Amino acid sequence: MRGLVVSEADKQFTSLKVMHPGAVLLKEGGQPVPLLPDFGFIAGGQTHKMDLLLVPFAHSGYVTRLFFERKVEGRGANWNEHRVVERNWWAPSWNHVPASMPWTQMLSAHLRAVA
Amino acid sequence: MNIRFKIASALLTNIRIDLRRPHDFAHERVGFIAAGLAAAHDELLILAREYRPVQDDEYLRDPSVGAMMSAEAIRRARQWAIDDRVAVFHVHTHGGRGVPGFSGVDIRENAKFVPNFVSVAPQCVHGAIVLSDSAAFGQVWLDRKSSQPFIATFSEIGMPIRTWRAA
């Protein structure tokens, strides 16, 4: 009987899915990229709801990255447009969130960019 | 809607090589191509990814046809469509040159099993392709109800690119 091998990415994604049941695990360049559709978060005292894309590895010169469906106006700095997993996204300049962090914590750390 | 099928030259070459292998009793070999999908304006792009042959022990003895797949072969291909969220295309070759066409048997058999793929993986289109040694022809099932359009254009991506109109 074959043993079930659960990858680290699968474990991380399972935790993320507990936080956000609608999460979907995509892939780019062979690496896992969790999509969080319609994720609610607070930014600048206001509630926002939009798709988020967490890239838990080095991307576009950053250690890890969180991409937003649209700019969060008045929050974050140096917003730039990117194309990731066949979709356009926006990301502020917010670096040094380590790839070793659990994805749930990584997501929170990135959301501080627009808090 | 126009339908465009694109496949890397190396993959197409490997498929043709595989389909030419002799089988103990089947006259033809068959397999499945998985593809990603994209859309642009009024064009559906079918972007081939991978080929999996029907295994030797997944053919049934039926002298009335070139090749008959077992239920297990179809089940495996259906599972592939579900697990990997891919468009699946049955493929075989008629050899020769020029744009081929489906035989009466192909048309009959395609209509039997391709809709099953649509049922289990309805977010994708699925279909069937027949190759010659120089071209290809194909048909697409968009869902279970609509008519099945033909692939208008094939592009073999290599050096150089080869493009032909099939329908």
Place this chain on the structure above:
Amino acid sequence: MSRLDRQSFLGPNSDAILNAATIGLVGLGGGGSHVGQQTAHMGIGGFVNVDPDVIEDTNTNRLIGGTLADVAVSLPKVTIAERLIRGLQPNARIFSIRADWRDVVDDLKLCDVIVGAVDGFKEREQLERFARRHLIPYLDIGMDVHDLGKKGCLVSGQVIMSMPGAPCMRCCGFITDERLEQEAKLYGAAGSRPQVVWSNGVLASTAVGLLTQILTSWYQDPPSFVFLDYDGNKGTLTRNPRMELLQNCACPHHPPDETGDPLFDIRARSFRPRAAAAAPAVERPVPWWRRAWNRLTGQNV
């Protein structure tokens, strides 16, 4: 007799093949404008020209087809490219889009080849990945002038051909995480990088030569991966050693199972024809006094 008779060596039906082809030109500045000019000369029939910028005074040292009158009216670079192309291919299928390439992906998806003459490694990486996902060959050109201090300047550049399945710009070490980090630290403020027409010309011409290998069968056994280093001081264009090392290597950065849109759902898609390309704009000549006034006052219209 056809104006393309002198290139009949490109193979039987080459005129028809080139006319049927559609190329995406992303970046119509110093490098891209050369490519637009040359591909029009050789009879390419379809163009998706993408660049958000207008021509400025400092572009005129290298932007092919651009004039001082264009600067006076801040003509979009894509308009200059279209004008140049139509002078040779009046019936060309041209979509001139003054936008970021990410905003016009549906037009680029339908290109046979994409040529990137863009600034920055991030742009190149994302454009290449887009091309790979749609099984589109990608040609990349770029140049730089490096200040060597007392030793003067080094003019350098590259031409890279990235074919689906074959090595990519990461495979050959042209794009690295380190380079992306350095670039990110600049927050996109690359500044006015030195650029000259002759180097762009060498790189663009070489890319167009590779384009003909992608589209026609004139060259026997062409390599499937090309990485050429340009040394503008020595006047050489040489094969990067990795070009030989990587031949016949598969690319791990763009797995074959990542073609298409991973979230595609046919049930949620509608298919509508693109609005037809606008008829060629009839340019109104700018009066001499207006051009003179603009130059005196440093205004762009």
